[in-house]
Amino acid sequence: MTLYARFAAHIDAILDALIASGDLPAGIERGGVAVEPPRDVSHGDLATNAAMVLAKRAGTNPRALAALIAPRLEALDEVEAVEIAGPGFINLRLTPAVWHSELAEILAKGADYGRSAMGEGVRVNVEYVSANPTGPMHMGHCRGAVVGDALASLLEHAGYAVTREYYVNDAGGQVDVLARSAHLRYREALGEDVGAIPEGLYPGEYLIPVGEKLAAEHGDAFVGKPESEWQVPFRKAAVAAMMDMIRADLALLGIHHDLFSSEAELQAAGKPEAAEAWLRARDLVYDGMLEAPKGETPEDWEPVELPLFRATQFGDDQDRPIKKSDGSWTYFGADLAYHFQKAQSADQLIDIWGADHAGTVKRIKAAVAALTEGKTPFDVKLVQMVRLLRAGEPVKMSKRSGNFVTLADVVSEVGKDVVRFTMLTRKADAQMDFDFAKVVEASKDNPVFYVQYAHARIRSLLRKAAAEGIDLDAPADLSLLDADETALVKLGAQFPRVVEGAAQAREPHRIAFYLFDLAATLHAQWNKGNDDPAKRFLVAQNPELTRARLELASAIGQIVRNGLGIMGVAAAEEMQ
Template structure:
């Protein structure tokens, strides 16, 4: 049930009626017509821009159209007033019975309330985290993991068929560095004194890996040249790191549907197939790139390369896909990976990248556009940096990791629920300050506490009512007539609940799960506000002397808890039944 969708349908019916009467021309595009909350709640419950967007194509004054629409719409029983404002906006007030009927609908549908058919089952691949398998996940990966996981859940809630995917970057030189680092820990396990050269990974997390390698192969690799052990140690170390990464993700409640190995692209013809697809479209050629803008690097020299004509698909410059020595550039396997996703039949691709990949966006979009003939959209979401603070100071680096704060450090400090919610309180492309003290503070300034406390308060009311012998089962609550709940604060809370289905669609369409977190905080604020008003106005309290009156008021509170639970479910956060 989406009241905004229902009222938009009413507006469209009114437009159609005016067209039938000849008041409006018949060939109007009504797609831009919207119904949304007015900027000022005092102006009404909803507002439509219909007259404004139809005026020019209809060759009429906006107010003339608005007046005609107001007459049609105002005749509907669901509308108590339709008022023209300004140059032609139409403000609508809905009958209170529409809002008062919402809690019963919510209790009937449960946490499925707000689910949308918008996605129509379209297949979406969300690729996120995709950290190099060279160590534990750091705090930057944490934000990307939380964002990607919440986005996938949001899209699922909005009717899409979602695949969560992790791209294992196990085909590059960094995996060789990992193997050499593990080999040093392996020698250390045999009692050798070792030093970690610059560029290797000195973190303590590799100590256990080296010891397990010793248990597996004994001294077979000791004092042996790299050619003897590199390939096998690389495979062993990569799998060990992926086990560690899976454990880290599990701490956050993140579970992938599919892991895709970059290494599987090499020697299998998959890179060649992707490049051949581009070549068949006339997009691969031999050429020399223009020198980079600005001061030239000392080692730069013009040289002929194999290039992808990415400028034909929106990129700034063409991109090399093969080096002058015949080796693939790092871009080539990424093209092949996305070609694999295209031929798997996804209707939409979403990549979640770190902020340092900003320069990669246009070339990757160009590749997918070329590979899919423009049929498969790719949205790339960049995740900005996270700054950690504790006791007013930057949070220190992890000794276990050696060089950075790990996901495990953060989760062990504040727990997965707080970690996830705080990471989602800002838009993905905005920097985020994560203050450990504020994250666990029990006050309205802490959004995760504020939302969970709202849910816990409602659960407390239910327990007290049950202890008093009041039937507060959902079956009983949804049968209540809430027409007596007509106080502005009660109606305001119902109106906020009515926004939820619309909010889901807006957040899903924009790939913005942070909007769910922010909206939940607003809903919690309205619940707490009604609760606090009950201190001065006893008639607003959820528990009353009369059982039936209590049931009616608790039906409203319970519906808020259901929607909070649904929203937290999208964010991957557990609703709290009581605060300790």
């Protein structure tokens, strides 16, 4: 149980006692009661809004209720002082022993510090990346990949059972174009001069090896033959090759999915038909006419009867077709069936989408609500694109890969950890610039460097202490830590709460923000030793104080490692 959860339990026990004494009505709704750090650290260590939240429900004055709660909090052994502030907030100051105990807890739990049982094993399916299998990963895919992977790790850290899923869009028109592009490269591999790549085909050189492999396997058997004869085998071969490439690209970022689901296999198994039948049985799909497009109606537009999902019953703007006029499935119809399939083995669903898919959120949320009868929570996280810069100037596109900058090229230049950390330094739905010069800059303006430097400093300190013969395992007198050093413990103790809050909000960037604040506080404390040798972590003439400070440094280093682990970033042992 975290420090904050422990005090939330204390508040609950006090409220139970006030109900028993008749000071609060039985069964009073306690939703919204919180225990958190005060915004201003000068106000204390913890604050609760219990009196503010419950007073109106109890028909009393907030300060009057606070006056009933405060003495009971002050009676706790862990509490040094209690203050009622403003209209009824309650601020607490804890005893030094609480923070010494928390420091020992951090070191005892090690890599498990910050883990939570909050998720209680709830099964969460996180689907992310799901790029069309038509080429290597580019930087347009990178941010969603990192956000999704970090979110999955965050949820696991908070106690959820997570499945990482990739949806392979291998049934649409784009894979037919891929097959044609591969056929062109196949003919080229057999010696044909194909000239410039025709408009509408994929021009990237990454398809040359695919064509060569097809040529080696089939010889000239498909030269001059109609598309109907080679489309299926070429499509399968090309998609398989692209997925191998995508998996390799994702591995460069340390990303590995548990499950790859194929749209083509989904359709071949009749899953869309099954979903349609399920919905029709509940009168949630009907045959009807689409409304004319808004604005100027095209001359060739004709009303056509189509199977329509009653999306408006679930908050969408209009009912949506699940099939086209030629009988094939719409993208929505296939996606509807895919989410129906996912919901069979998950308690919650989360999709990570590019911001360009914002217009489809309502309809797929409506579909999931219908198909799960409202029982499966479903969240869509939209991720904005990344603008690539070099020293402030837009980066030219890669000729080798067609018309985009590959993820592999970026990872090769700046490294996996820099890419992953940088992608989490903004909220997912906020615009982001990725400047090749700034992300490797050794300055406090670069959060990647600043956090890594904090960890490297700590590791260097511990190596130096060991070299000087200081017994790092000897018990330390933590009462020797001063107020500023204890403030660092207090900030470190917020980590479990940050993990739970970030998991609840589905916002992995909160971990990056917290680590930056923790690193800044560590650096500030470290720098005091530049002006005053007595403030240094290693004070040769005072081994007892040194051991206490080394325990503090070790604990902060552990928290940094744990946070970076959630982000999928390795902690630096030293800075080059």
